[in-house]
Amino acid sequence: MPQTLEPLLRGHKFFAGLEPEYLSLIVDCATNEVFPADSFVFREGEPAETFYLIREGKLALEIAAPGRGAGSGALVIQTLGEGDLAGFSWLIEPHRWEFDGRTVERVRAVRIDGTCLRRKCEEDTRLGYELMRRFAGLSANRLQATRLQLLDVYGHAHNQ
Amino acid sequence: MRTISDGPQYVQPQATAGAPWIEPQFWQVAETRSEAPDVVTLALTPPAPFEFLPGQFNMLYQPGVGEVPISISGDPADAGRILHTIRDVGAVTRALCGLRPGERVGVRGPYGTSWPLAAAEGGDLMIIAGGIGLPPLRPALYRALGERQRFGRVALLYGARTPADLLFPAELRAWRARFDMDVYVTVDAAARDWRGDVGVVPDLVKRARFDPAMTTAFVVGPEIMMRFTVRALRAAGVTDDRIYLSMERNMQCAVAMCGHCQFGPFLVCRDGPVFAYDQLARWFAIREV
Amino acid sequence: MTEIVDPRQPQLVFPASALDQLLDAIKRRSFRLIGPVVRDGAICYGDITSVSDLPRGWTDDQNAAGYRLRKRDDDALFGYNVGPHSWKQFLFPPHARLSPAERQPDQPFAFIGVRSCELTAIAIQDRVFLGGRHKDPQYETRRDGALIVAVNCGEAGGTCFCASMNAGPRVRDGFDITLTELLGEPGHRFLAEAGTDLGAEILSEAETRTALDEDVSAANAATENAVASMGRAMPEVSLRDLLGDSYDHPRWDDVAARCLTCGNCTMVCPTCFCFSVEDTSGLASTEPGGDPERHRSWDSCFTMDHSYLHGGPVRVSSRSRYRQWMTHKLSTWIDQFGTSGCVGCGRCITWCPAGIDITEEVAAIAADS
Numbered sequence: 001m002p003q004t005l006e007p008l009l010r011g012h013k014f015f016a017g018l019e020p021e022y023l024s025l026i027v028d029c030a031t032n033e034v035f036p037a038d039s040f041v042f043r044e045g046e047p048a049e050t051f052y053l054i055r056e057g058k059l060a061l062e063i064a065a066p067g068r069g070a071g072s073g074a075l076v077i078q079t080l081g082e083g084d085l086a087g088f089s090w091l092i093e094p095h096r097w098e099f100d101g102r103t104v105e106r107v108r109a110v111r112i113d114g115t116c117l118r119r120k121c122e123e124d125t126r127l128g129y130e131l132m133r134r135f136a137g138l139s140a141n142r143l144q145a146t147r148l149q150l151l152d153v154y155g156h157a158h159n160q
Numbered sequence: 161m162r163t164i165s166d167g168p169q170y171v172q173p174q175a176t177a178g179a180p181w182i183e184p185q186f187w188q189v190a191e192t193r194s195e196a197p198d199v200v201t202l203a204l205t206p207p208a209p210f211e212f213l214p215g216q217f218n219m220l221y222q223p224g225v226g227e228v229p230i231s232i233s234g235d236p237a238d239a240g241r242i243l244h245t246i247r248d249v250g251a252v253t254r255a256l257c258g259l260r261p262g263e264r265v266g267v268r269g270p271y272g273t274s275w276p277l278a279a280a281e282g283g284d285l286m287i288i289a290g291g292i293g294l295p296p297l298r299p300a301l302y303r304a305l306g307e308r309q310r311f312g313r314v315a316l317l318y319g320a321r322t323p324a325d326l327l328f329p330a331e332l333r334a335w336r337a338r339f340d341m342d343v344y345v346t347v348d349a350a351a352r353d354w355r356g357d358v359g360v361v362p363d364l365v366k367r368a369r370f371d372p373a374m375t376t377a378f379v380v381g382p383e384i385m386m387r388f389t390v391r392a393l394r395a396a397g398v399t400d401d402r403i404y405l406s407m408e409r410n411m412q413c414a415v416a417m418c419g420h421c422q423f424g425p426f427l428v429c430r431d432g433p434v435f436a437y438d439q440l441a442r443w444f445a446i447r448e449v
Numbered sequence: 450m451t452e453i454v455d456p457r458q459p460q461l462v463f464p465a466s467a468l469d470q471l472l473d474a475i476k477r478r479s480f481r482l483i484g485p486v487v488r489d490g491a492i493c494y495g496d497i498t499s500v501s502d503l504p505r506g507w508t509d510d511q512n513a514a515g516y517r518l519r520k521r522d523d524d525a526l527f528g529y530n531v532g533p534h535s536w537k538q539f540l541f542p543p544h545a546r547l548s549p550a551e552r553q554p555d556q557p558f559a560f561i562g563v564r565s566c567e568l569t570a571i572a573i574q575d576r577v578f579l580g581g582r583h584k585d586p587q588y589e590t591r592r593d594g595a596l597i598v599a600v601n602c603g604e605a606g607g608t609c610f611c612a613s614m615n616a617g618p619r620v621r622d623g624f625d626i627t628l629t630e631l632l633g634e635p636g637h638r639f640l641a642e643a644g645t646d647l648g649a650e651i652l653s654e655a656e657t658r659t660a661l662d663e664d665v666s667a668a669n670a671a672t673e674n675a676v677a678s679m680g681r682a683m684p685e686v687s688l689r690d691l692l693g694d695s696y697d698h699p700r701w702d703d704v705a706a707r708c709l710t711c712g713n714c715t716m717v718c719p720t721c722f723c724f725s726v727e728d729t730s731g732l733a734s735t736e737p738g739g740d741p742e743r744h745r746s747w748d749s750c751f752t753m754d755h756s757y758l759h760g761g762p763v764r765v766s767s768r769s770r771y772r773q774w775m776t777h778k779l780s781t782w783i784d785q786f787g788t789s790g791c792v793g794c795g796r797c798i799t800w801c802p803a804g805i806d807i808t809e810e811v812a813a814i815a816a817d818s
Contacts, residue, residue, distance in 0.1 A: 062352065069351035076350045076358040081367065104355050141363075144388075148360045149348045153382040154291035154321040180586040182547040182743065223741030224730035249759070410758050412726045415583035416785075419723030419748070420755060422777065425693075425784030430581070446696045448769035 005030045008110055012053045013083040014134060022127050029116035033109050041101040041109075042087070048097045049114045051087030054080055057107035061086070062100040078145070079104065085138060090114030181415040184221045184266030189259050190241060195327045198248045199292065200257040201233065204265060209239035213274030214299035215406060215434045219414045220244060221266025226252040229411045229429070232270065233295035235302040242267075245295035245327065271414045273434040275300040275404060277310075280376035284313040286368065288389055290361050290381020291320050294327050296406050296433075297380050301335075308340055315342040315368055319361035319385070322347050323354045344368055361385055362392035372397030378434075380406040387444060390437055400438035407432045407440070424449050460660035465526065465637035467656050468500045471598075471626075474654035475559045480596050483539060484561035485527070490518060492532040494539075497561065504529060511607030511795065514804035524637060527562055527630050530606025531794050535719030536560055536567055537574060540591045547726070547743040553587060557594025563624070565617030566609070566792040568599055570719035572623055576786045577722050596647070599624040603671035605679040608795025610808055613682035616792035618675035626652060629668040640668045681795070681808045683779075684815045688789070691815055692780035696772065700813045705768035707803045712749035714797035714805075715774065720790045723748040723755070750774050775807060 006027050009015050015023060033052075035041050041052065041059060052059075058081050062074045069075045077099070080086050089097055091114070121128030191203040212218075212232050221227040228250075234243030248257045259265065277285075277300060285304055289297050304314055316335060320326045326345065336343040344364045346357040357364070361381070375398050379389050386405055393403055409421040409428045421428040424443040426435070443449055463471070475482060476498070484497040487504045497503065509529045510517045521528050539558055545551060563571075571592075578588035599620040602609075611617030620627045625648035629640040640660055643649035684691075715721045725748040731740025748755060750773050756763040764770050782790035791807070798806045 058357070060352075060358065072352035074352045076352060076354060078359050079346075079357045081357070083367075102352075145360045145363055148362070148384070148388060151384060152321065152348065153384045154319075154325065154348065181583045182586070222728075224728055224739070225741075226728045227726070408758065409763070410756055413724075416581045417577060417583070417585060417722070417724075418726065418745075419750070420725070422773075422781070422785075425781040427785055448764045448766060449696065449773075 005032060005110060008032070008055065009053070012055070012110070014053055014085050014138070018130060022124075022130065025120050025124070025127060026112065026117065029113040029120070031111050031113075033111045035103045035107045035109070037103050037106045039103050041103060041107070042097045044097055044100050046097050048087060048089035048095050050111050051085060051090050051114060052101075052109040052111055054082060054084045054086065055108045055110065056082055057109075058104040059084075059086055059107050059109075060102050060104050062102055064100065074100070077149075078142075087114075088135065088139065090118075091135060181268065181413065181417075184219065184227075184268045186264045187242075187267045189261050189263050189265060191261055192259060195245060196325050198257075199245060199327060200248070201243055201245045201295075202256065202259060202265065203234070204242045204244065204267065205240065206242055206267070210242055210270075211239055212236060212242070212270035212299075214277070214303055215274040215296060216270035216272045217296075217414075217433065218242070218244065218267050218269030219271070219411075220246075220252075220256055221268070222252055222255040223266065225255045227266070227268075227412075228252045228256075229271070229414060230256075231296035231406075231433075233298050235306075236299050237302070237306060245292075245298075247292045268414065271429055273432055275378050275434055276376075276436075277303055279402075280304075280378075281310045283311070283374035283376055284315070284370045285311045286315045286317065286365075286370060286375055286377040286393075288317040288361060288365070288377055288379045288381075289319070290385035290389070291325065292327075293380030293382075293385075293406070294318055297378055298328070300378055305341070312374060313342065313370055314340065315344065315370060317344045317361060317364045317368060319346045319348070319364065319381070321349070323350050323356070342368065360388070362388045365389060365392035365396060370396075376402045376404070378404045378406075383408075400441055401436055403437035404434055405437055405440065406434050460665060461641045461652060461657035462638050462660045462664050463641060463655050463657045465524075465630075465639065468526065468639065470655040471641075471651065472497075472499060472561070474651045475561075475596060475598075478596075478651070479556055480559035481554065481556040482559050482561055483536075485529070485532070487518065491516060492518065492529050494532075494534040494536065494560075500526065503527075503562075509606065511799045513608065513798050513806050514801055515607075516799050523632055525630060525632055527600045527628075528603075530602060530604075530609060531564055531567065531796060533717050533796065533800055535717070535794075535796070536563065536571060537719055537722075540571070540595070541574065541578065541588055541722065541724075543747045545587055545745055547587075547745055549742065551587070553590045557596065558591065559596040559598065561598045563597050563599045563620075564602055564794075565599070565620045566611040566614075566794040567719055568597065568620055568623050569611075569614075569616035569792045570794070571597075573720045573786070573788055573790060573792070574722055576788060580786070597624045597626075599627040601627060601629040601668070601672060602675045603630065605675050606795055607680065608798040608806075609679055609793060610681040610683060610795060611793035612676055612679050613685070614789060614791050614793035616794075618679075619672045624648070629671055631664065631667045631671065633667060638664070640664050681798075681806070683793070683808055683811055686815060688779040688811065689783045690780075691811070691818060692776045695814050695818060696776070698814050698818070700810060701768045701772050703813070704771055704805060704810055705766065707805055708767050708771045709803055710751040710767045710770055711802060712751040713800045713802065715749035715751060716747070717796040717800045718778075719792065719794060719796070720778075721747075721749070723750060725754070750777070775810065778807075779811070 060076045061078045065075045187204040190205045193201045217229045217231045219227050220230050230244045233245040246256050248254045287297050346359050350358050411421045412418045414429045416427045416430040482497045485492050486495045492504050503526045506521050508521045578585040602618045624644040627642045724745045727744045729742050751770050753762050778790040
């Protein structure tokens with residue numbers, strides 16, 4: 001039941017410091033989910049109207065890459081675990097998942113309905129600002145990590 | 161056998177037999193082991209028990225080819241079998257990686273400063289390695305695990321390019337199986353069959369469980385990785401005087417005479433390779449120094 | 450630096466015509482005499498056997514990017530300052546074989562005519578090659594036997610600034626014999642002082658007399674003249690701190706636009722010590738990798754190879770390489786070896802084809818820091 005999810009939201013790193021009244025607003029859009037290991041949580045190209053706060057387990061962001069990934073046809077670009085958040089596309093047109101999200105281990109997550117939350121943000125722009133601030137911070141961290149991966153710092157000297 | 165409590169952090173044992181710096185001794189290769197497609201560990205037999213401190217390096221010499229500094233990567237408690245883990249990046253390292261048991265290598269050393277395990281005593285120890293940065297840290301990890309009661313939490317954070325590039329996988333598994341140590345491993349990219357983490361080492365720092373006020377961190381890896389890892393450590397509250405790095409510069413004599421290994425006011429062969437971050441911080445900020 | 454300290458040994462005087470007696474006394478002790486000679490349009494250091502080999506009546510006119518010899522109107526034997534050579538080429542030769550071990554010279558060197566700046570430079574290199582945990586065996590062999598006959602300058606060279614680097618013009622210590630050439634009445638003579646027992650012994654084999662007050666004052670006057678004629682100085686600030694705080698100063702861009710990174714300064718500098726080690730397999734050998742040899746040669750921080758690491762140099766731009774040279778010489782050398790690396794000899798100014806003047810660069814940085 002939604003009421004019991006408030007402590008889960010409060011305990012998640014993403015919502016640290018958010019005022020309790022906003023948490024209760026968000027809870028209306030939240031449901032608890034469990035995904036078994038080796039299952040797809042979302043797939044590239046599908047409509048993205050949700051995001052996930054990971055409470056436990058490991059989720060891999062994958063890209064389908066025919067011929068690569070040692071025969072599996074997929075490359076893992078990042079794994080997310082406890083305290084991480086998966087899903088920015090609910091915020092940005094055209095609201096489609098950019099990657100596949102596949103569980104490596106069983107994942108417990110809070111799923112937040114993006115359409116529901118977007119509506120609440122339009123009604124209370126301060127809530128909107130608080131969420132945007134947090135997403136901007138996450139995006140920046142994600143970008144920095146991606147850049148480091150791109151730099152291929154461990155690569156061979158002659159590749160640099 | 162020296163233990164952690166011996167002396168101040170930068171104790172320097174005598175270089176090989178006090179011989180003139182230009183004369184290496186020749187040691188025999190006892191064993192070789194392929195660690196990764198371009199990485200080989202040589203186990204060398206010294207003519208007499210060879211003591212070194214974690215973090216120190218030897219100059220390894222191939223007559224007619226050249227000489228390079230290689231960190232000693234084995235257990236300091238084993239004075240009869242000295243390990244060097246070498247990545248093939250040029251003519252000399254290629255020659256070293258191609259050696260077979262029974263062949264000989266010129267050795268001068270040990271040189272340089274060592275990981276200050278004594279300074280870390282009583283608190284948490286984080287050993288953070290990127291890529292070929294793990295071999296210079298392994299002796300410190302061995303010594304810490306050998307005197308485990310002197311530390312709080314001990315954690316290894318290790319990042320590599322892909323799963324195939326992870327060094328010492330059997331040891332990683334053994335360390336992960338211990339109850340008195342945390343092991344966090346990540347790679348930059350992987351195929352689906354990799355069940356571990358994908359991401360960068362600084363993000364491991366964000367995830368690791370440690371008390372920043374009580375933590376000493378030893379960090380080795382490519383300079384970019386070290387800079388961002390230090391940033392993550394500082395953001396987490398670890399102070400500059402408790403972060404130690406191992407620096408690298410062009411090294412030819414290893415005895416503070418040829419001038420190549422300068423890094424600002426430091427000679428890496430003599431004042432390093434292990435440095436406290438608070439010594440280095442301002443020099444990192446200057447480009448091309 | 451004009452203060453004359455009390456001599457440890459009685460000061461002596463001998464006529465210029467007796468200088469050969471001094472040189473003979475040294476030769477009898479099987480030293481190889483090296484001294485100033487005119488060669489290739491400059492005063493260089495080479496083998497000498499007698500006074501007739503010295504640059505009698507010559508002087509040098511030096512300024513930034515300029516060096517010319519000129520005839521004096523007197524017979525002074527040491528009436529010039531320093532040329533492109535320094536004594537480091539004998540103590541630390543430009544090329545040497547490290548292994549198989551090269552035979553070191555049988556005869557120890559006797560350096561005739563060492564200026565105060567050069568003596569200071571030798572002491573600075575002593576710290577690098579002998580003062581650390583490891584000694585360089587080749588430098589040690591050459592240095593240990595060397596006899597030093599120093600000369601006090603009576604006039605500053607065109608680019609000298611030894612006084613502000615506390616390296617001259619008066620010779621202080623580290624010598625076996627010091628000479629001050631005096632040209633006025635009562636005649637061309639040398640004031641001599643022994644700094645070691647060997648120096649005293651050698652002096653006793655020349656026709657010397659005790660120095661009179663007028664000899665001593667003439668020598669003092671010569672030193673004062675050297676100080677007064679010095680045309681440059683470093684600012685009186687801590688160069689170590691000034692340059693240590695100025696790594697991002699815009700002046701580096703300015704000098705980079707002029708510097709050719711030719712490395713002349715490092716070749717002529719009496720303290721520059723960087724060397725590179727090269728390994729070769731002997732060409733004559735039939736074995737793969739047979740007849741291996743190790744050589745060392747003078748290197749320069751101006752080369753692209755100097756800071757080579759992982760596929761490229763750390764210092765790529767000429768700006769960074771000039772900055773490395775100057776900050777090392779004046780600032781980080783102190784952190785590394787406990788002394789400045791600069792002795793104010795002015796060679797880097799004279800022999801820079803772009804005429805870059807290290808004192809001018811420091812002054813520009815000091816001016817707006």
